[in-house]
Amino acid sequence: MGSAVEGITIALSKGRIFEETLPLLASAGITPLENPETSRRLIIPTNREDTRVVVVRATDAPTYVQYGAADIGVAGKDVLIEHGGDGLYQPINLGIARCRMMVAVPAGFDYERAVRQGARLRVATKYLKIAREHFAAKGVHVDLIKLYGSMELAPLAGLADAIVDLVSTGNTLKANDLVAVEHIADISARLIVNQAALKLKRDRIVPILDALSKKEAP
Ligand code: PRT
Ligand code: MG
Numbered sequence: 001m002g003s004a005v006e007g008i009t010i011a012l013s014k015g016r017i018f019e020e021t022l023p024l025l026a027s028a029g030i031t032p033l034e035n036p037e038t039s040r041r042l043i044i045p046t047n048r049e050d051t052r053v054v055v056v057r058a059t060d061a062p063t064y065v066q067y068g069a070a071d072i073g074v075a076g077k078d079v080l081i082e083h084g085g086d087g088l089y090q091p092i093n094l095g096i097a098r099c100r101m102m103v104a105v106p107a108g109f110d111y112e113r114a115v116r117q118g119a120r121l122r123v124a125t126k127y128l129k130i131a132r133e134h135f136a137a138k139g140v141h142v143d144l145i146k147l148y149g150s151m152e153l154a155p156l157a158g159l160a161d162a163i164v165d166l167v168s169t170g171n172t173l174k175a176n177d178l179v180a181v182e183h184i185a186d187i188s189a190r191l192i193v194n195q196a197a198l199k200l201k202r203d204r205i206v207p208i209l210d211a212l213s214k215k216e217a218p
Contacts, residue, residue, distance in 0.1 A: 007050040008204055011065055011073035012036075013058035017189055020096035021074050028211035050204070062088060062192060071197035071205060077187045078166060082129050089198055092191040092212055099168040101130060103182035106155045111162065111181040115140055124154035125164035134164070134184050152176045 010025075012018045014036040025031065031047040036055045044053040056064055059079050064070040066087040075083075076097055080090065103123075105111045114121060115138070124145040125131045135142045145160055152172055154160040166187060167173060167180055191212055198205055 007052060008072065008201065008208070009070045010051065010053045011056050011061045011070035012053055013056055013061060013074075015058075016097045017058060017061075017074050017076070018055075020189070021094070024094060024096070024212050024215055027215060028208045030208070059083075065192045065194050068194045068196060071194050071201060072208065073192045074189050075192055076189050077185070078127060078130065080190060080192070082127055087195055089193040089195050090190050091193060091209055094189045094191055094212065094215070097187075097189040099166045099187050100180075101127065101164065101184040101187055102167045102180040103134070103162055103164055103184065104152075104155075104167070104173055104178045104180045105162045107177045107179050109155075109161065114161070121162055122160040123162045123164060124151055124160035126151060127164055130184060131164040134182075152178060 010030075012021055018036055022032070029048070030051055032044045032053050033046060034041060034044045036044060042055045044055065046052060054064065054070055058076065059082070061070075061073040061075040062080060062083040065073040074094065078101060080088075103111070118141070120141045120143060122145060123131055123135070123142045124147050126147055126149065128144055128146055131142070131144055145154070147154060151163040151165040153176070154163055155178065156176060162181075163178070164184065170180070173180060191209070193205060193209070
């Protein structure tokens with residue numbers, strides 16, 4: 001359990017997760033003392049001496065919590081599906097960082113027709129597991145191409161026929177002449193807790209869960 005044994009360590013990614021988690025932490029009486037957007041420090045103290053925030057990549061939050069390097073973390077449902085739930089307790093839907101997992105194609109591409117005709121689609125995505133399950137359930141044959149970001153570029157550059165990606169405002173799709181053709185899932189961020197930490201540090205973790213549960217999404 002490393003250095004996390006004594007206090008409470010919370011894993012957050014910078015950007016929308018950090019910003020949208022801040023008011024929730026405040027309701028639990030926790031205020032980080034630095035902003036990861038402007039600070040280069042990866043371990044951020046809080047107003048509570050026994051509580052710190054570690055700044056991780058969004059996709060790494062479940063890993064830190066799974067191994068107990070962080071006791072608590074916040075991760076998108078997308079990240080959790082791809083990671084799998086090993087060693088994680090997922091008690092609360094925080095209802096923040098909301099978006100939709102979608103299939104998108106270039107504006108001129110007749111997706112329905114391609115699917116009807118049983119064409120083999122090339123699909124670029126960061127979300128291999130979600131995409132594989134989605135197309136398998138539909139009985140659509142796909143070649144999945146793993147990317148690490150900027151999925152919107154793939155159809156434009158001729159790498160893929162379609163993408164599976166997150167959409168919130170839809171502005172990125174629009175700016176790249178792509179249209180969403182299928183909704184796969186609604187996504188929001190979840191609180192995750194290390195199962196062993198929940199037992200060993202119950203007295204300190206449960207009040208945090210209680211405070212955040214009061215804000216739980218419907
Ligand atoms: O950005 P970075 O490569 O560092 O990491 P990340 O993309 O994994 O992290 P971050 O902070 O961008 O996202 C963290 C979590 O926020 C994700 O795991 C999602 O659960 C959630 N979330 C909510 C989103 C979005 N909305 C979102 N719009 N994650 C990504 N996007 C991207 C999307 O991939 C697309 O490129 O934003 C673009 C589309 O946005 P719109 O508004 O133009 O539709
Ligand atoms: Mg991002």
